[in-house]
Amino acid sequence: MESIRKSRTVGSGGKSVMGKITIYDIAREAGVSTATVTRVLSGHPSVRADTRERVQRIIDAHAYTPSASARDLEGRSTRTIGIVMPPVINPYFTRLYNAAYEEAQANGYYAALFQMNENQPIRRELVDELIRRRLGGVIFAGNIWSSERSGLKEALERLRNYMPVVAVCPPATQLDCICVHSDLVGCSRLPVRHLHTLGHRRIAFIGGSMRLSDASRRGQNFLEELRALDLPDDPAYHVDCGYDAEGGERAVLRMLTNLDRRRWPTALIAFNDLVALGAMKQLKQMGLRLPEGMAIIGCDNQFFCPYTDPPMTSVDLHPEEMARSAVRELLLSHDGDAKTFSMMRDATLVVRESCGARLGYRKLG
Amino acid sequence: MESIRKSRTVGSGGKSVMGKITIYDIAREAGVSTATVTRVLSGHPSVRADTRERVQRIIDAHAYTPSASARDLEGRSTRTIGIVMPPVINPYFTRLYNAAYEEAQANGYYAALFQMNENQPIRRELVDELIRRRLGGVIFAGNIWSSERSGLKEALERLRNYMPVVAVCPPATQLDCICVHSDLVGCSRLPVRHLHTLGHRRIAFIGGSMRLSDASRRGQNFLEELRALDLPDDPAYHVDCGYDAEGGERAVLRMLTNLDRRRWPTALIAFNDLVALGAMKQLKQMGLRLPEGMAIIGCDNQFFCPYTDPPMTSVDLHPEEMARSAVRELLLSHDGDAKTFSMMRDATLVVRESCGARLGYRKLG
DNA sequence: TTGTACGCGTTATCAG
């Protein structure tokens, strides 16, 4: 900020009054009533052609545009839905939001984004904000509904009193709203099976946080999957390291330096692609070749996966589809009959070369 | 969507009337006037303690929250600014938006995002939408203001009649609004000089689009810089390929296959990091080693730059700072005295290893 | 300290 320098004061201008023309002004100038102006505006048929034209001319001349606030006040829908999620900086949520935005737009709605850091209690102010704006509905996405969040139940209940709510999240229980959840079982099963098929026996899991009950679901499922295949579930093969690339670097460093080389895992499953990215860097730095020295699988199938070296095998949770479904359900449940149900999209394993396989798309039962 | 399956109809619930309580309801139930309720709501001092408490209790009981529409109508600001830019899918704009969002929030404002594809005319509907919502101001970002866009002048003028406007963009002329622009000169100069210093003489530029006058600025500056250093500005050393990784792959493929090996450039400057990412992949695929076989520099200093192989040298345009400045200026120019000026943040070269240098941060005059 | 009444910009209803 201080290093930004202003320059070139080019000039000054700008109208003085900042657009204050109302429907009254138009009506007066056109010599009609406000009702007629409204009729022209909404294309109502019962208005004489010449009147319509005259009014329209005035409207155009002033580039008059009715106020949304006033219009909303009159009782109709604001045609806006809210979407509450972690900051778009996380590319997974970027995709989620983008798809929601497009779907909303396709239905004549606007998707207002409310960013919220994860693992932070639902602030009462946020709920207030949503209600104040009289949104047509809200989508909560991300690990929003973890039981750690205080005031969750209350917030949800209060909100639902005003508008429909749908959650896009890991499988959660007791959620009294429509819930579109990700396939966390497949998300663990797919990569483990894939690695097992390729002959791997010592498989580790890095990323996330075991202490957060919902986020740990991934880790739990991973362990169950290992046991189902009679693979060792050594605690040393699991390290929490958060959700970004830096965490991935740290995780690898910590795990491998703490382990006798003969006990090193031969494959890594990362919480997400960001973590995997960091892990790959650290692995190379330690002199390992990929995928020979270590196989690795990410999650989210981000845009950069085909461009890592080697290209990264990853699980696609199809956030776009989930977002679109969420928006559609939200718009459908517009009216009071608030149903409550869950829906799920299967995960897909996108095989590239970070595990030494070259199979293209592949889906395991 | 069709592959998403519903399951587990858990139950049904939801209040029937979807929150219709108004300030009148509260007033009646508390046995006071609406004015008093308002006073309690806004923490006005002149209200007796017991009255306040009684009213507050009713408010809490109903979880009453005043309507934003009604409040806005009353004349005050909507405390919302708009930010119009390309889809947040592009990580550069993600950062831009995120910073704007935070800065707005820090000032008690909300930043409403309006996504618009680049190189598309400013739709009248969009401007209508912005005006309809009576925003406190609008930020336009990206290559929005290219002269190719039809109706640009008109849209801007009309908009400015309603609210302050600031543009975050490449240097543009004749923009009758506050303009925070990126340092496109430095953006070309820095990488060229860096490569020149390292001994490179045949330097190519890939990405963007020469046909779009504003986007081509980068290319123009690049050429000028080459000439200033007496380097060859062979047209074959420039290929348009858009703005994503796939484009980068294509660009490399096209350029190198069309060129005799002895005339190959020894270094590549990419329009942005996405393009550079694709280029790196294609270069490796053609058997070149990086940076020995080819040096490469990206732009935007994206999160993945430290994690490419080799880590990518890139130019940082500091989108976050620009966004924050834009928001601040917007909020400042709240009142009618619409000044018009430009400000610029210097670009910075972040040196990593994709050019074979190991210098850390480095800034060239 | 509290209440009354009006304005904010639109739409909808009901007369003409």
Add this chain to the structure above:
DNA sequence: CTGATAACGCGTACAA
């Protein structure tokens, strides 16, 4: 076909 006029929900003078 068109024009008054009443909501809509809230803030705010002004009055009590």
